[in-house]
Amino acid sequence: MNDQPNRRPRKPGNRGKPYRRPQKDPVRILAFEALRAVDERDAYANLVLPPLLRKAREGGGFDARDAALATELVYGALRRQGTYDAVVSACVDRPLREVDPPVLDVLTLGAHQLLGTRIPAHAAVSATVELARVVLGDGRAKFVNAVLRKIAEDDLDGWLERVAPPYDEDPEDHLAVVHSHPRWIVSALWDALGGGRAGIEDLLEADNDRPEVTLVARPGRATAEEVLESVGADQALPGRWSPHAVRLSEGGEPGALDVVREGRAGVQDEGSQLVALALASAPVEGRDTRWLDGCAGPGGKAAMLAGLAAGRGAVLLAAEKQPHRAGLVARALDGNPGPYQVITADGTRPPWRPGSFDRVLMDVPCTGLGALRRRPEARWRRRPEDLEGFAPLQRALLRSALASVRVGGVVGYATCSPHLAETRAVVDDVMKDGGAELLDARPLLPDVPALGDGPDIQLWPHVHGTDAMYLALLRRTG
Numbered sequence: 001m002n003d004q005p006n007r008r009p010r011k012p013g014n015r016g017k018p019y020r021r022p023q024k025d026p027v028r029i030l031a032f033e034a035l036r037a038v039d040e041r042d043a044y045a046n047l048v049l050p051p052l053l054r055k056a057r058e059g060g061g062f063d064a065r066d067a068a069l070a071t072e073l074v075y076g077a078l079r080r081q082g083t084y085d086a087v088v089s090a091c092v093d094r095p096l097r098e099v100d101p102p103v104l105d106v107l108t109l110g111a112h113q114l115l116g117t118r119i120p121a122h123a124a125v126s127a128t129v130e131l132a133r134v135v136l137g138d139g140r141a142k143f144v145n146a147v148l149r150k151i152a153e154d155d156l157d158g159w160l161e162r163v164a165p166p167y168d169e170d171p172e173d174h175l176a177v178v179h180s181h182p183r184w185i186v187s188a189l190w191d192a193l194g195g196g197r198a199g200i201e202d203l204l205e206a207d208n209d210r211p212e213v214t215l216v217a218r219p220g221r222a223t224a225e226e227v228l229e230s231v232g233a234d235q236a237l238p239g240r241w242s243p244h245a246v247r248l249s250e251g252g253e254p255g256a257l258d259v260v261r262e263g264r265a266g267v268q269d270e271g272s273q274l275v276a277l278a279l280a281s282a283p284v285e286g287r288d289t290r291w292l293d294g295c296a297g298p299g300g301k302a303a304m305l306a307g308l309a310a311g312r313g314a315v316l317l318a319a320e321k322q323p324h325r326a327g328l329v330a331r332a333l334d335g336n337p338g339p340y341q342v343i344t345a346d347g348t349r350p351p352w353r354p355g356s357f358d359r360v361l362m363d364v365p366c367t368g369l370g371a372l373r374r375r376p377e378a379r380w381r382r383r384p385e386d387l388e389g390f391a392p393l394q395r396a397l398l399r400s401a402l403a404s405v406r407v408g409g410v411v412g413y414a415t416c417s418p419h420l421a422e423t424r425a426v427v428d429d430v431m432k433d434g435g436a437e438l439l440d441a442r443p444l445l446p447d448v449p450a451l452g453d454g455p456d457i458q459l460w461p462h463v464h465g466t467d468a469m470y471l472a473l474l475r476r477t478g
Helices: 026-041 045-058 064-079 081-089 101-116 121-135 138-151 156-163 171-179 183-193 197-207 224-231 270-281 300-311 323-333 386-404 424-431
Strands: 214-217 236-238 245-248 265-267 290-293 315-320 340-344 357-363 405-415 436-439 470-476
Touching (some): 026 064, 026 121, 064 081, 064 101, 081 171, 101 121, 121 138, 156 171, 171 197, 183 197, 214 270, 224 236, 265 300, 270 300, 270 357, 270 405, 300 315, 300 323, 300 340, 300 357, 315 323, 386 424, 424 436
Parallel strands (some): 290 315
Antiparallel strands (some): 214 265
């Protein structure tokens, strides 16, 4: 018979206090798993996080508050990664590239809790060290503990005073550290925006804000009023600019809504809706029966255009090069009230005859710098040299669009990037070929302010509350 009293186990080799097993925090473990997926697999948080949250809820014991905290930790860490890297770098004795990526992810989560949330400092440090013990082991957890205690010695403003260069000495580097954007993106956005310090700071701050979730009432299937009634006035608001837009209250889960499950509404930024509406409203000479979306994936604009076309007796052809994205387009258009067609095709080598269409939308692949609110990790993945890869494709697609539209028809060239190399430089180059004229797109959105000097349109997060969508309208003349 064992008459020895029960004793807590000691960690092997440790003659000190009894070993305590780390406490597993499902919220922070989930946030860490999401960051590792973003880092290791080049995944996007908006695609990784929802299934992780769904699995956690299905497992039980994970409520809406847990989901909200996990979401804040993931997106906050990604948006402010540049700032937190500068702070962590000041607290370690080695270059950040020599810190193991999983350790750096844990430190970033801890830094965000300390500097970007209202979580008390002692709780932020304690919870993050426990996370480190679970996912990294006790040895590296001690390193995490030491670094976080240094970070906790000051608040965010104090750290920015220490790690950001003065604005007067290096404006772009100052803004890059303070607002957590790579320097080259700060420079590119500033060039596109123009103006002084206030405007660029407002834009960079807007990039770091959590964007609203906006629905589109798909034309011919539902009206915005019907979507508002279905969602409930306490859960949604009308859109600011698009008559088809409905803005969900914070915390709304669009996939759980009946109107979304039924396909009568979908998630779509209001800027994307405005691009489709402007193209559909542009004057064309002669017939107006055949429309084309030449880069249709994943299908949001195509679904809107198909509904608008059906209401006028026109037909939309939606073409997408990637088969899996063409499948997404087909799903988005399923239930459209009028005829349409979805095909897998390369817009630079189209299977249709030249001059086949009356309206063409070419929403080209781009760096996505206009959607950094929604995909904050993109700012750390993109490089200036990416522009060189997109440039030939963007020009080829615009030229193909102009060849696909008949004389008197209209092409809409759109990008989710305000970078001048992806917007006006592309349009200016193609216009040198002749055979087209630029239309003033601004009168087509009469209720939307501050659209720029024209004739093209540039939307901004800090001005319009939308992604930074760009649109130029070109009419083929010969």
